[in-house]
Amino acid sequence: NAGVTQTPKFQVLKTGQSMTLQCAQDMNHEYMSWYRQDPGMGLRLIHYSVGAGITDQGEVPNGYNVSRSTTEDFPLRLLSAAPSQTSVYFCATRLNSNYGYTFGSGTRLTVV
Amino acid sequence: DAKTTQPPSMDCAEGRAANLPCNHSTISGNEYVYWYRQIHSQGPQYIIHGLKNNETNEMASLIITEDRKSSTLILPHATLRDTAVYYCIVRVAYVTGGGNKLTFGTGTQLKVEL
Numbered sequence: 001n002a003g004v005t006q007t008p009k010f011q012v013l014k015t016g017q018s019m020t021l022q023c024a025q026d027m028n029h030e031y032m033s034w035y036r037q038d039p040g041m042g043l044r045l046i047h048y049s050v051g052a053g054i055t056d057q058g059e060v061p062n063g064y065n066v067s068r069s070t071t072e073d074f075p076l077r078l079l080s081a082a083p084s085q086t087s088v089y090f091c092a093t094r095l096n097s098n099y100g101y102t103f104g105s106g107t108r109l110t111v112v
Numbered sequence: 113d114a115k116t117t118q119p120p121s122m123d124c125a126e127g128r129a130a131n132l133p134c135n136h137s138t139i140s141g142n143e144y145v146y147w148y149r150q151i152h153s154q155g156p157q158y159i160i161h162g163l164k165n166n167e168t169n170e171m172a173s174l175i176i177t178e179d180r181k182s183s184t185l186i187l188p189h190a191t192l193r194d195t196a197v198y199y200c201i202v203r204v205a206y207v208t209g210g211g212n213k214l215t216f217g218t219g220t221q222l223k224v225e226l
Contacts, residue, residue, distance in 0.1 A: 004155075042216040042217065043214065045214075058213055090155050090156070092155075092214075100148070100158030100159075101148075102158065103155030103158075105154060106153075106154070
């Protein structure tokens with residue numbers, strides 16, 4: 001049981017490049033979500049999913065796309081990276097509303 | 113979600129109990145109290161949550177006052193590995209439409225020392 005696995009752990013992108021941050025879980029959790037954490041800003045929700053085939057926007061969705069084709073995976077795509085997207089990204093999952101969230105170890109992204 | 117107030121920092125001697133307070137005077141009847149912690153550079157870790165009864169698990173105990181306006185997270189025997197930022201979050205258990213988001217405030221930096 002690996003829990004929540006995020007890849008890569010570190011990434012440097014040039015402005016305008018695209019990439020996909022991967023999030024995979026083996027706990028059969030229905031809820032999956034992406035947060036970004038910036039100094040002094042706390043964690044902010046980007047996108048979330050309540051099950052396979054269902055996604056919705058969080059509070060800071062611009063510049064990011066998601067899809068949920070399987071229960072296990074919830075990739076986050078940056079379409080055209082900008083320096084403002086330099087941040088630490090966390091994937092969080094939970095089984096249902098009776099449980100807390102399980103977070104991945106994060107992806108540290110730098111856009112230059 | 114109700115706003116929470118936590119002290120910015122606390123110190124605790126290793127082996128002693130760490131008692132972390134949280135005020136949430138505007139909490140609603142259907143809102144739970146959740147506690148998470150974040151050890152430096154790691155993802156947040158769920159600790160415990162409760163509605164109105166005291167709760168205990170292998171990590172900690174949660175004491176909620178009868179009026180539910182405040183709570184205390186207790187780490188019974190703190191170790192150096194418990195040094196982290198602890199977040200108290202108040203929210204409904206299930207959110208539709210607006211997003212299942214967790215609102216992390218600034219939390220309490222707990223430093224456990226020898």
